Amino acid sequence: MTQDSPSIPLSSTPALTDEATLDLAIDCLIEHLPLEMQGDYNSETLFEILLHAASKQQSIEQSTKCLAGAPTGKTIHYHLEKFDDLGNLEQQLNAALQSRIPSRVKKRKHRLAIDLHLIPYYGQPTEAEQPYIYRSQAKAGTTRFFAYATIYLIRRHKRVTLAIHAVPRHETLVATITHLLAMISPLKVGIQYLLLDRGFFSVPVIRWLKALNIPFVMPAIIRGKQSGTRQLLKGRQSYATVYTLNSKLYGTVDCQMRVVCHYLKGRQGKHGIGYALYVVHRLKIALSALHQCYRERFGIETSYRIKNLCRIRTTTKNPVVRLLFVAIAFILVNLWVYLLWHVLSVTQRGGRVVYRNRFALKTMMEFLSHAIEKLFPPILAIYLPVSQ
Numbered sequence: 587m588t589q590d591s592p593s594i595p596l597s598s599t600p601a602l603t604d605e606a607t608l609d610l611a612i613d614c615l616i617e618h619l620p621l622e623m624q625g626d627y628n629s630e631t632l633f634e635i636l637l638h639a640a641s642k643q644q645s646i647e648q649s650t651k652c653l654a655g656a657p658t659g660k661t662i663h664y665h666l667e668k669f670d671d672l673g674n675l676e677q678q679l680n681a682a683l684q685s686r687i688p689s690r691v692k693k694r695k696h697r698l699a700i701d702l703h704l705i706p707y708y709g710q711p712t713e714a715e716q717p718y719i720y721r722s723q724a725k726a727g728t729t730r731f732f733a734y735a736t737i738y739l740i741r742r743h744k745r746v747t748l749a750i751h752a753v754p755r756h757e758t759l760v761a762t763i764t765h766l767l768a769m770i771s772p773l774k775v776g777i778q779y780l781l782l783d784r785g786f787f788s789v790p791v792i793r794w795l796k797a798l799n800i801p802f803v804m805p806a807i808i809r810g811k812q813s814g815t816r817q818l819l820k821g822r823q824s825y826a827t828v829y830t831l832n833s834k835l836y837g838t839v840d841c842q843m844r845v846v847c848h849y850l851k852g853r854q855g856k857h858g859i860g861y862a863l864y865v866v867h868r869l870k871i872a873l874s875a876l877h878q879c880y881r882e883r884f885g886i887e888t889s890y891r892i893k894n895l896c897r898i899r900t901t902t903k904n905p906v907v908r909l910l911f912v913a914i915a916f917i918l919v920n921l922w923v924y925l926l927w928h929v930l931s932v933t934q935r936g937g938r939v940v941y942r943n944r945f946a947l948k949t950m951m952e953f954l955s956h957a958i959e960k961l962f963p964p965i966l967a968i969y970l971p972v973s974q
């Protein structure tokens with residue numbers, strides 16, 4: 587439950603300040619991402635610059651040039667190159683992610699979702715970059731991408747990321763899912779059911795999930811002109827059926843299909859009956875509610891759009907540094923949810939009241955930038971060299 591009314595009197599002392607928000611973020615990063623630095627700057631300074639770039643959605647170079655007393659962009663990148671083991675960094679980042687989640691997440695069953703996020707890669711990969719360049723269908727003018735898989739839970743319409751995995755070039759979808767589930771095993775999080783996007787619609791994935799008896803729902807890809815899955819799109823009422831999915835390479839698997847009919851009502855200029863096709867396993871839910879159930883994945887809290895509000899912009903092709911920047915965005919979103927539930931909420935009769943309208947994610951980003959700019963004041967004037 588959220589609440590925000592101008593008529594409610596406010597306390598005389600703040601529940602949260604910009605400096606406290608920065609301290610919490612810095613403590614999380616320093617605790618799980620140890621980095622040895624010598625000279626005029628320490629790891630705390632480095633993370634402050636990274637957080638400023640994230641809060642402004644800009645590059646490290648832009649942040650260092652506009653903050654007085656900050657290290658140069660070259661200095662920051664020099665120390666970032668010390669993160670050279672992607673596997674080790676991935677473990678550290680996941681520990682940071684899991685350290686800032688609501689306390690009631692652990693040892694409970696939740697709706698979990700898995701996503702695959704592709705960031706376009708341009709140019710010719712080097713030998714060091716090649717293992718981490720993922721090939722997929724053309725998008726944004728390229729078929730090469732940095733790929734990141736995440737698993738997150740949906741709790742009261744909030745998205746909390748439990749793990750992130752940099753997907754290497756030749757990793758199968760089954761291996762990716764296995765990797766993510768292994769990453770969250772220390773949390774002892776039960777799976778109420780798993781939500782996957784249509785990119786996972788394949789014989790190996792469905793066969794493997796059925797073998798593990800994991801409840802799941804995923805949209806099916808509509809293929810064929812008269813046959814294939816398209817043959818299921820018929821009638822004016824939703825219905826359940828069994829369909830055998832075929833693959834020349836992997837054989838066949840029987841799927842429990844759900845065909846959901848809905849009226850288009852002029853959306854996108856279309857009228858008449860529209861169809862949504864899903865594969866389900868061990869999921870007891872009315873056909874009329876299935877489409878809305880799956881749509882939970884598309885809300886702002888359950889999409890990558892919210893991550894882009896705190897994403898460091900970069901052109902670096904270093905896979906390890908790329909992973910660091912992407913993961914910091916997810917860590918900040920987890921931190922935001924953590925603060926909402928543990929600092930900016932009260933428990934009362936009828937349930938917890940969360941004052942989310944007083945602390946949007948954009949507000950947290952502003953808090954971080956303000957606190958950092960107290961340490962490194964913004965440059966407000968430009969001086970030119972004196973002519974000799």
